[in-house]
Amino acid sequence: MTGFRLAYGGAQQILRIKPDVTVLGKIVGGGLPVGAYGGRADIMKKIMPAGPVFQAGTLSGNPLAMAAGIATLRELKENPPYDKLERLSKQLCDGLADAAKASGHETALNRVGSMWTFFFNPIPVTDYDSAKKCDTTRFGRFFWEMMDRGIYLPCSQFEAAFISTAHTAQQIDQTVAAAREAFDQSDNT
Numbered sequence: 001m002t003g004f005r006l007a008y009g010g011a012q013q014i015l016r017i018k019p020d021v022t023v024l025g026k027i028v029g030g031g032l033p034v035g036a037y038g039g040r041a042d043i044m045k046k047i048m049p050a051g052p053v054f055q056a057g058t059l060s061g062n063p064l065a066m067a068a069g070i071a072t073l074r075e076l077k078e079n080p081p082y083d084k085l086e087r088l089s090k091q092l093c094d095g096l097a098d099a100a101k102a103s104g105h106e107t108a109l110n111r112v113g114s115m116w117t118f119f120f121n122p123i124p125v126t127d128y129d130s131a132k133k134c135d136t137t138r139f140g141r142f143f144w145e146m147m148d149r150g151i152y153l154p155c156s157q158f159e160a161a162f163i164s165t166a167h168t169a170q171q172i173d174q175t176v177a178a179a180r181e182a183f184d185q186s187d188n189t
Contacts (some may be wrong), residue, residue, distance in 0.1 A: 004073075085164075
């Protein structure tokens, strides 16, 4: 999920992690059915034809998916969207946090780059134990209040939400305005 969404080098670039293996899904092909993996030389030498591990698939090396992957990588390198995504995500998450606080809701908001989610929880959500303390019923009411206002969020507070380059600052403001109303109404439904 973090693929190229957070940085050209993914979350591992931001977190300064050098993984043994990196696995990427359809983000490589701009949504087309494609995947890629790579890793340290000693691991990759285990894959055929150099090594004993067989890896194949019906669509392995599919020309359309590979062309889409190359185009995606080229576009991200030539026109990096990450500053815009960071600005919009910060605008949205700051606005949601302010709206929750103004309505008296205790929420915890987690965000890295353009990925975010918030929880009806008075403490930071960092693990399973803190996640168990989330008020999922209240989130459900908030979700439907947002839907009534034309804003579609993930239907579970345990799913990540994303900002894309298609979003505008005006849409972020509209989302925050809808959230202010939804926070106020979610206790009344």
